[in-house]
Amino acid sequence: MSEPSPSPAAPRPGPAPGGRQRRWLPEARFIRALGVGLLGINVLVAVAMAFVFADSRRSEEQEFRAEATTIVRLIGKDVESQYGRIDLSLRVVADEYGRQLAHGRQPLERWLERVSQRHPALGFILISDAAGQIIDAPAANASRGVNISDREYFIRLRDDPQLGLAIAPPLTGRISGKTMVAMARRLGARDQPFSGVAVASVPVDYLKSMLSGLFSEPASYVGLLDSQLRWVAAAPALPAGVQAGTPLASGALREALAGLPVGAVVVKSDDGSEQLVAYARNSTYGFTVLVGRSAEVPLVDWWRKVVAGGVAMAVFALLTMFLGWLLVRSWKQQSAMTASLLERDEWVRQAQRVGGLALFSYDLSSQRFAVSDALYAITGTDGDYPHTWPGWLALVHADDRQALDLAFRGVARGEVDGPALEYRIVRRGDGELRWLRSVAHLVAAADGVKQTITGVVRDITVQKHDEDALRKSEQLLRASEADLRAAVDQAAVGIAFVACDGRWLRVNERLCELVGYPQSELLAMRFQDITHPDDLARDLAQLERTLRREIDRYTLEKRYIRKDGRCLWINLSVSLIRDDEGTPKHFVSIVEDIDARKNAEQDSRRVRGLLQGFLDHLPGLAAIKDQQRRVVFANRGLQAALRLDDAGILGRGNGELYPGELGETLDALDRRVLAAGETEVTELACAGRVYQTTRFIIGQDDGPAVLGAIALDVTRRHRLEQRMRALLEINERASTLAEKGFLAYGLEVAEKLTASDVGFLHFVNDDQETIELSTWTAGALRGCAAMFDSHYPLSEAGIWADCCRQRRAVCFNDYGEYAARRGLPDGHAPLQRLISVPVIEQGAVRMVVGVGNKIAAYDDFDVETVQLIANAVWSVVQRARAEAALARRLAEVTALNGKLEDAHLQLLQSEKMSAIGQLAAGVAHELNNPIGFVHSNLGTLGEYVEELLAIDAAYRRVEELPAVTGSSALDEVRRLKAASDHAYLVEDLPKLIHESKEGLERVHKIVLDLRDFSRVGESEWQWTDIQKGLESTLNIVWNELKYKADVERRYTPLPPIRCLASQLNQVFMNLLVNAAQAIETSGRIVIRTGTDAASGDTADAGAAVWVEIEDSGRGMAPEVQKRLFEPFYTTKPVGKGTGLGLSISFAIVARHHGRIEFRSEVGRGTTFRITLPIDASQADSANE
Secondary structure, eight states: OOOOOTTTTTOOOOOOOOOOOOOOOOOHHHHHHHHHHHHHHHHHHHHHHHHHHHHHHHHHHHHHHHHHHHHHHHHHHHHHHHHHHHHHHHHHHHHHHHHHHTTTTHHHHHHHHHHHHHHHTOOEEEOTTTTTTTEESSSSHHHOOOBBBHHHHHHHHHHTTOOOOEEEOEEEETTTTTTEEEEEEESTTTTTTTOOOOEEEOOOOOHHHHHHOOOOOTEEEEEOOOOTTEEEEEESOOTTTTTEEEEBOOOHHHHHHHHHHHHHHHEEOSOEEEEEEEHHHHHTTEEEEEEEEETSSSTTHEEEEEEHHHHHHHHHHHHHHHHHHHHHHHHHHHHHHHHHHHHHHHHHHHHHOOOOOOEHHHHHHHHEEEEOOHHHHHHHHTSSOSSSHHHHHBBBBBHHHHHHHHHHHHHTTTTSEEEEEEEEETTTTTTEEEEEEEEEEEEETTOOOOEEEEEEEOOOOOHHHHHHHHHHHHHHHHHHHHHHHHHHHHSSSSEEEOOOBBBEEOOOOHHOOOOOOOHHHHHHBBHHHHOOHHHHHHHHHHHHHHHSSSEEEEEEEEEEOOSSOOEEEEEEEEEEEETTTSOEEEEEEEEEOOOHHHHHHHHHHHHHHHHHHHHSSSSSSEEEEOOOOOOOEEOOOHHHTTOHHHHHHHOOHHHHHHHHHHHHHHHHHHHHHHHHHOEEEEEETTEEEEEEEEEEEEEEETTEEEEEEEEOOOOOHHHHHHHHHHHHHHHHHHHTOOOHHHHHHHHHHHHHTTTTTTTEEEEEEETTSSEEEEEHHHHHTTTTOOOOOOOEEEEGOGGHHHHHHHTOOESOOGGGGGTTOOOOOTTTOOOEEEEEEEETTTTEEEEEEEEEEESSSHHHHHHHHHHHHHHHHHHHHHHHHHHHHHHHHHHHHHHHHHHHHHHHHHHHHHHHHHHHHHHHHHHHHHHHHHHHHHHHHHHHHHHHHHHHHHHHHHHHHHHOOOOOSHHHHHHHHHHHHTTHHHHHHHHHHHHHHHHHHHHHHHHHHHHHHHHHHHHOOOOEEEOOOHHHHHHHHHHHHHHHHHTTEEEEEOOEEEEEEEEHHHHHHHHHHHHHHHHHHHHHHHHHEEEEEEOOOSSSSSGGGSSSSEEEEEEOOOOOOOOHHHTTTTTTOSOOOTSOOOOOHHHHHHHHHHHHTTTEEEEEEETTEEEEEEESSBBHHHHHHHHH
16 A cells, blocks of 8 residues: 555644653651551550559459458457357356266256357367266267267367367367367366366358358358368358368468468469458467458459440541541542543643544545554554555454444445444554544545545543543442441441531431430431530530631530430540631531540549548558659648648658658668568657558559558557556566565656656555655655655645545646645755555555656656556555465464364264274174184084094004004004094094184184274375275174175276275265164165266276165155254264264265265165265365
8 A cells, every 4th residue: 555645634642651740649748647646546545544444443452352351350250259159158167067067967967058058159068088088968879988089179188288278170070970160178277187178069060151141242252260271161162172171272371361360362263263362360269261252253343344445445446447547548549530630631631732633534446545643653553554444454453343344334335424433453563452533424526536535533542541440430439438428327436527507417326326316306406405514615615716727626525415314424526627618518526435434533533532531530640652762642640740731741751851860760661661572560769659650562553663651659559568568577576576675666667657757655554644655766865855754644744645635646747836735845856747646445545656757747648557556566565465464374274274183083083983882792793703613613623632642642552562462452543433433523623624714714804804994094095996995894894784684785896996995984884884773673785886987897987986875774854864964963862873974974075076965765765875086186185
């Protein structure tokens, strides 16, 4: 094809690729500022919430610690009260058991039952003997054979006489089979031999139920530990894996108990959870009360607030980030769209400048194109490319090729002018796809033969691209607006568009929820309608400043009035939106609910006020110091003590507030506590006062720990302790000093305790009119040259004697102003101040003690001190004098008692001799019988011996004769044997000898029994078989018994007892003789023995044995029974009795600390029962 001629209107080339183009980019500073602002808002909100929640947590924990400590003290008091009442009952049982036992077994059991029923906490009370055997218990059958000698409390009480109450750890009862706590005390006085214990059992179940009734908070427990920190009981239950008696496992709690008796500590349980445990250890009984609660329980509400606040904070952070992202995204999209439009405008301007069009002409005859150079640039071809219609169609996109060909051929046929067609081409070389728009029409030559199609080709690729981009941008903008609308509607904070006059233009659902109005009602209102009147002026003022362009935005905290009338605190952030001309359009308001935070701040202020009020009302001085030991808080007590206000105290150190050595001491103590981190209690003296200071560390979550200090004025306690020690020393010195030295010592103590310079002591005589100067101190004589008598009338005494006249202590601190002063004698030491106290006993003044000339003024405590010392001195003096008089009287009584003892022995011997006189005939008869048949047997035996001797002589003669004459001699022997009945002699001779021996042995035994019975004045205690004594006495009185009664012995094996055997034999003799005399003709006497042990085993016998003597005689009338043991009372005829037998028997049994009881019925006989302890000598020695 021929080269087309260039068109006169050839377009100018467009901008070269990569050429400089105008672009609008967003400001990076804006994005950074937006990010920093959003981050700052989130950080400030998070810090504020963390501070509020930390302060709230501290308040919750402190409140629970204080509440738990109070509860544990109350529970400890209740348990101590229960223990105290049980201990009091044990004291009564231990002291009264012996006396109650003397009234009989049944009254004793009823008494023990009454004592047990006084306390609901008390299971029962049991009594054991010295060997640990139960001798008294509520269930006699169940306690049979029970021994507690291996119990820990029994061993401790047995080995330590000074031990009072012994409390055992929880154990299983051997009688009840239940778990219980045993409380025990020794029977009798501490200085007596160990005789057993009284044991009170407290069921652990009762303790558990008691603890359940005292404290029943959810997720908590209350426990009781013994003195060795072993578990006793807990409610609702003991910890898992723990039984009663198990030692406390928590080391942290043990350390806390070793430090302070009352407190609270956080401990970790086995599952890793933390528990807050309050404890109180009882100093009287050693038990410890625990109240535990999960450390999370008091903080449940706090955690809820934290979670809610955390969620709100997270939502707020997400919302701010989302809003920031939307703003940046929208900003970037708008910037991109703006840049694209600017770029498109630049292309259009350049196309307009250069023409931006390509022209073509097609000759129908030659079927060739003529094109402008611009078309080459558009299609990427050059002049070598075929300028034919098929060549052009080859550049057209396949999808558009047919439509373009049809339109072109229609123009060529002259049917219509070619419409503007848009189609795509594929550039040669780079393959770029471009959009073109062509407009063509058929042009005929003047001759009407040559026809040409001319037209314009315009590159609309950029336009097409811009249209696509615009369409997409509009879609994105619509989506962004929908997202923003959804974010506003679903935001966790209230968002509203507000007109300049206050009308609500648009509100989201959260704002409606906050104010309680539905959206329709709220849009019909103004923000002024729901703003609290007290906050409206501030809000409107800020609004006006924004409208005047003084500020761009503002934030304030105010209150909305909800539809239900409740006030709601909100944080309001307001920004003004203006149009392009700067005219205000509307306000954007963000409403954040801060009602909970405001309430928390109010609670925090209230707690701080309470703390301030609490510390101000402490009975002492309180301060808080920082790490540099500067005061950051001082209560009113410290301000009053220093006479400074807060401005003069806060920020100052110890050296500035307390110049000198005191400030250095305080500074050293503060440094030591800050370095060690442990609480320290010390006592300091300042300005004549004594203070107990407590320093402790106060931890802070948001800063270094500070130092807390509390100082209590313990001057009075210190003086009380000094006085108590002095009173104790006075009692100790009483036994080492004579009366004169002791009086001087007591006066010096009074002078020292009152810081006086003089002291004196007078005795008042019984006439109450004269006095005697006993002693004075060295200070009283210092500078005193006056002469005075030691005895003089009370009426002449000075003002110090007003205490005698008024019968009360007198004190004056200014002698010159004392109206009743009488003046001082010449040479008397000067007198400025004086205390004078009387010692009054039985309505009479006995002694006067005075001190004087103290540097400072005397106070009531000084008067009380002098009075107490005077009373103590007089008490000691009186006791010493009484003891001396008692010693003298005791010597007299001892001498008299010796005489009475001699008289008693003489009386006893007289009664014994009387008894022996009564029995002399019987004894003589008893001796006469064996002696008679011994005498008869000896006579017969003599005859037997003579005959036997004759036979023996005949045998000797036979032996001497020769054998021849022997037979006649033997005949003589046979004659003699037959004459003497030799066989009978041989048979009867051993019997005679045996009978004689028996008679002599009986005489010997009767003589021995008489010897034992007739011992006079025996005073040595010996271990004796009481049944042998009974048999010996029966032998003595057998002559009185054998003709009247059959004696029946019902002995039980008895252990030996320690006693005075001869005296008990006399008791048995009196009872046996009386029994025989009570039987008129014939009857029966039964003798029984036994022990208190039910088993009867002597190896395990009880602490006492008994002997009963029962007769079937005539019995005694009631009037006789009432006087039975009276001396010299007898129912026998004159000359038959002295009336002293039973009286002396009663005295002998009483000396053995036993009992003699009887029961008698007229016509049916009498039974006497004697009960004796195994070892009566110990009790006898103790009484002596």
